[in-house]
Amino acid sequence: MNIGALEEHYKSELVPLYDREEAKSLFSLAAEQVLLLSPGKLMMQKDTEISFINEQKLLSILNDLQIGKPIQHILEEAHFYGLVFKVNEHVLIPRPETEELVEWIISVCSSQFTVNEAKILDIGTGSGCIPITLKKHLPNAEVSTLDVSGEAIAVAKHNAQQIGVEVDFLEADILTFQSKDKFDIIVSNPPYIRYLEKLEMHTNVLLHEPHLALFVSDENPLLFYKAIADFAKTNLKPKGQLFFEINEYLDKETIEMLDDKGFINIDLRKDMQGKDRMVRAEI
Numbered sequence: 001m002n003i004g005a006l007e008e009h010y011k012s013e014l015v016p017l018y019d020r021e022e023a024k025s026l027f028s029l030a031a032e033q034v035l036l037l038s039p040g041k042l043m044m045q046k047d048t049e050i051s052f053i054n055e056q057k058l059l060s061i062l063n064d065l066q067i068g069k070p071i072q073h074i075l076e077e078a079h080f081y082g083l084v085f086k087v088n089e090h091v092l093i094p095r096p097e098t099e100e101l102v103e104w105i106i107s108v109c110s111s112q113f114t115v116n117e118a119k120i121l122d123i124g125t126g127s128g129c130i131p132i133t134l135k136k137h138l139p140n141a142e143v144s145t146l147d148v149s150g151e152a153i154a155v156a157k158h159n160a161q162q163i164g165v166e167v168d169f170l171e172a173d174i175l176t177f178q179s180k181d182k183f184d185i186i187v188s189n190p191p192y193i194r195y196l197e198k199l200e201m202h203t204n205v206l207l208h209e210p211h212l213a214l215f216v217s218d219e220n221p222l223l224f225y226k227a228i229a230d231f232a233k234t235n236l237k238p239k240g241q242l243f244f245e246i247n248e249y250l251d252k253e254t255i256e257m258l259d260d261k262g263f264i265n266i267d268l269r270k271d272m273q274g275k276d277r278m279v280r281a282e283i
C-alpha cells in the first residue's frame, strides 16, 4: 500500500470514532513516528510505497485507535509547548490549556524576576510537563515538583533527563505535605473533575487515563485547591503568587475560596476555547 492509500484506510476505519480531519491528523502522527517523515514530506510523498513491516506497524496502531486508545499512549509520547514528553497509563496526557497556564507563568516570571531567578513549586507532576517546561524556559529558576504517584514521578524524571533540565522531584501527598521552604510561585493543575461530570467525557479519557489524576468527589470538588491554598498561605514568600488550572464549572467557587482564605489580586483567565480555566492569586 502507498502512503495516500493507507491514509484513506485510516479515515474510513476511524470515522465512527473520530471525524475525517481528526482521523487524518492521527494518521499523520502515526506515520511521522513510524516512517520518520516530517508532516511536509508526508504530504508530498503520498505515492511512496510503505514497506511491509511499516505497514504492519501502522495497521497495529490503527487497531489500537479503533479500541479507543489515545494516540499519545500508543506512540508513548505527547507534544507540549514545543517539547516531547514520554507518557503512559500512569500520567495524564498534557493538555493545550495547561500550555496556556505555563505561558502565563513564564511571562510573569520573565517580567517580574531578575534574570528569572524564581523559586517555583509545581504540585501534581504527572508527566512533568509543567515543571520541566518552566525550567526549560526559565533556566535560572529553581524548580521542584511533587506527586503522590511514584509511577508518575518515574515518568517525569525520565522526561527531565531526556529534555536535559534539572528539577527536584518528591513523592508526597499534598493533603498532608508540609515544608519549611518558601516559594515565589506555586502552581498546580490538580484533579478537578467531579464524578457527576463523567457522562460528558470521551470514553478514551475514561478508559485510558489515570483516575487518580482526574477525579474528585462530587461533595468536595475543591479538596485539592483548598489544601494547596492553605499550603501556599504558609509557603509563599511575601508577594508570592499561586497559579491554578481550574474546573470551568467551578470558577466562582474557586475564587470565593481563595478570597475567603485572604488571597488578593485574584485574576481569572479564559483558555483559547473561551472557558474560565486559569486563576492567579497573591498573598
Ligand SMILES: C[S@@+](CC[C@H](N)C(=O)[O-])C[C@H]1O[C@@H](n2cnc3c(N)ncnc32)[C@H](O)[C@@H]1O
Pocket (backbone or CB within 6 Å): 091, 092, 093, 094, 095, 098, 123, 124, 125, 126, 127, 128, 129, 130, 146, 147, 148, 149, 152, 172, 173, 174, 175, 189, 190, 191, 192, 212, 213, 214
Ligand atoms: C490533573 S493531573 C496533572 C498532571 C500534570 N501536572 C499536567 O498538567 O498534565 C493531577 C496530578 O495530581 C496527582 N495527585 C493526585 N492526588 C494527589 C495528592 N494527594 N498529592 C499529590 N499529587 C496528587 C496525580 O497523580 C496527577 O499526576
